[in-house]
Amino acid sequence: QMQLTQSGAEVKENGSSLKISCRASDYIFTYTYLHWVRQVPGQVLEWMGWITPYNGNLRYSQTFQDRLTITRSSSLTFAYMELSGLRPEDTGIYYCVRSSLSGSQFYFDSWGQGTRVTVS
Amino acid sequence: QSALTQPASMSGSPGQSITISCSGSSDDIGNDDSLSWYQRYPDKGPTLLIFQVTNRPSHISTRFSASKSGNTASLTISGLQLQDEAEYFCASHTKRGSWVFGGGTKLTVL
Numbered sequence: 001q002m003q004l005t006q007s008g009a010e011v012k013e014n015g016s017s018l019k020i021s022c023r024a025s026d027y028i029f030t031y032t033y034l035h036w037v038r039q040v041p042g043q044v045l046e047w048m049g050w051i052t053p054y055n056g057n058l059r060y061s062q063t064f065q066d067r068l069t070i071t072r073s074s075s076l077t078f079a080y081m082e083l084s085g086l087r088p089e090d091t092g093i094y095y096c097v098r099s100s101l102s103g104s105q106f107y108f109d110s111w112g113q114g115t116r117v118t119v120s
Numbered sequence: 121q122s123a124l125t126q127p128a129s130m131s132g133s134p135g136q137s138i139t140i141s142c143s144g145s146s147d148d149i150g151n152d153d154s155l156s157w158y159q160r161y162p163d164k165g166p167t168l169l170i171f172q173v174t175n176r177p178s179h180i181s182t183r184f185s186a187s188k189s190g191n192t193a194s195l196t197i198s199g200l201q202l203q204d205e206a207e208y209f210c211a212s213h214t215k216r217g218s219w220v221f222g223g224g225t226k227l228t229v230l
Contacts, residue, residue, distance in 0.1 A: 004165075035219070037219075037221075044123040044221050044222070044223045044224070045209065045211075045221035045224075046221075047218055047219035047220070047221070059217065061218055062218075095165060095166075102171055102172045102175065103153075103172065104152075105152060105153050105154040105171070105172045105213070106154060106213060107154065107156040107168065107171035107172065107211075108156065108158070108166075108168065108211065109168050109171070109177075110168075111158075111165035111166045111167070112165055113164065113165045114163075114164075114165055
């Protein structure tokens with residue numbers, strides 16, 4: 001089964017930028033969607049955006065579109081999430097998530113382990 | 121986009137059944153059949169339990185089942201086991217093309 005492995009915990013300063021990587025093992029996520037989802041303490045999970053690795057198509061949540069950049073490596077085994085203008089409210093756990101298609105419906109079938117981010 | 125509504129916590133005894141609800145709107149749960157359920161243990165990434173409202177991946181126990189009526193979905197866990205103590209949350213695609221999640225339900229197996 002495909003595994004998504006994320007980069008390690010980060011401690012960032014207010015106003016700085018964050019870049020998290022997500023590696024797909026045993027599978028190149030060419031024909032899937034790769035999403036980023038975060039959870040701030042005490043809050044609901046928030047969908048941030050997705051990329052289609054095979055052609056680089058993107059969609060960002062309006063909440064993050066001004067400061068979020070999602071990219072992928074040329075080898076199509078890594079995806080990256082970069083968030084700029086960090087503030088303490090961005091402290092939380094960030095997940096990369098693969099979605100798959102069943103009929104006409106997508107669902108999140110594989111999650112990374114999460115990357116803990118602290119902004120102070 | 122508002123979050124989906126779940127009870128914050130539930131509890132049950134081993135062998136019992138419990139049902140967790142997930143309420144949304146016609147913009148999300150009621151819009152299509154994308155509703156899915158996930159299980160998460162502390163400090164672990166979530167795992168998929170149910171997709172497309174009622175479908176269970178082949179490796180997931182048949183003790184997990186789900187349904188939907190209108191803008192509300194439900195996850196039922198039958199024959200509770202100690203290992204079922206975890207957080208459960210729902211997710212739905214929305215009419216606007218984004219995704220929305222439930223607040224999560226912490227299940228305690230007493």
